[in-house]
Amino acid sequence: MPSESDAPTDRATGPGSRGPYPKGVRRRQEILDRTIEVFADVGFEGASLRAVGEAIGVSHAALRRYFDTREELFLEVLREKDRQAMAEARGRDHDDHDDGSDVLGLARSLDAYASQVPGLMALRHSMVARALEAGNEHSRAFFLERYAALRGEVLSTLTLARAAGVVRDDLPLEAAATLVIATLDGLSTQWLLDPGLDIRPSMVLLEQLLTPPQPHVG
């Protein structure tokens, strides 16, 4: 993922036989950033190629020099957001975090969700919905890969947590990882629909269910 490298990506720039194309890459990144802003403002449906182009000061046709299709552009936005989220997560790991009720970091994961502008959470939902439709193999492949990677990450987190004794040792961890991701997805859906809904109790409950029964310490 060359986000600040000069190496040309699949297309994006150049005839494919000359070296790096710093200007084209920079332009592409600029388009990406502006697109994210437009999303935050007008959401997925309102973010037409023409609307994005206008916000950047460019015709909609120009966008297709950098992204083959609208779908591609939006997938790239999600990739960018994933990168940013991972960077933030790494930053958070260096902070203190031990309030006793968030042993697995689930609450923090959902905060990471929520820190994204609502429009961008809705974007992810819309893109998954499109990926489910027939004929969107590109999007489907993206999310297949993304969820597989997510399951891997959560699985390793759970494995470490079990070694530390904060996860019950009678759980099938693969199934638990899939379950955790599913629950976070589903909770975020309900919360997006009704921001007044307090989903933290459900998250805390999930954590409690996964952690070993306390021999009444209190």
Place this chain on the structure above:
Amino acid sequence: MPSESDAPTDRATGPGSRGPYPKGVRRRQEILDRTIEVFADVGFEGASLRAVGEAIGVSHAALRRYFDTREELFLEVLREKDRQAMAEARGRDHDDHDDGSDVLGLARSLDAYASQVPGLMALRHSMVARALEAGNEHSRAFFLERYAALRGEVLSTLTLARAAGVVRDDLPLEAAATLVIATLDGLSTQWLLDPGLDIRPSMVLLEQLLTPPQPHVG
């Protein structure tokens, strides 16, 4: 929800000052049924008003005598599907069901999900995504109400289950209801993306986490 009654719904038929309009209601239902079939075939994105109209043998403009907007039509499809699912659930309750590992009926709930044509599961996903966008208050209100009703149903199921001793008695049931729905939603998403993914272990795990620890009966 007058599904077989002759009472006129909000709009749908007639000048609004005469009695019931059986013919208009029947036509409306016919449109609904045909729409469902089209969905199953071509999915949400492919089911344009023109495509639906063509399948029925009318112009797309005619559809709007019965449904104000495309959104309305699709919401009505979901309502119809909910009605059918509830009818089927009632039917299943009269059957024998005790394989010992599905105490709460979660597996059956997801089977009910899966029994719907994939295209229709994707439809639900797409409609939720649209409801999340700004300016779709109608869809949003529909899903707000639907999820509230779902939480109520699951809550009463859990309450009964707890009374029967198959649910731990130290759980906040409201949080548990929200969590169960979220998990089922999220699991169905992952399964739709990758039908090869076996999500049953995760469902079984959720049930085991909710049920009281067995004092090693086996």
Place this chain on the structure above:
DNA sequence: GTCTATACAGGGATAGAC
């Protein structure tokens, strides 16, 4: 290499004829 201009097919919404 980058972008504008333009055209095309298709979408939902709508007005008015019958």
Place this chain on the structure above:
DNA sequence: GTCTATCCCTGTATAGAC
């Protein structure tokens, strides 16, 4: 109640300016 014709929007595609 249903049609046709129309409007404005969309994503996509291509031609050609510079």
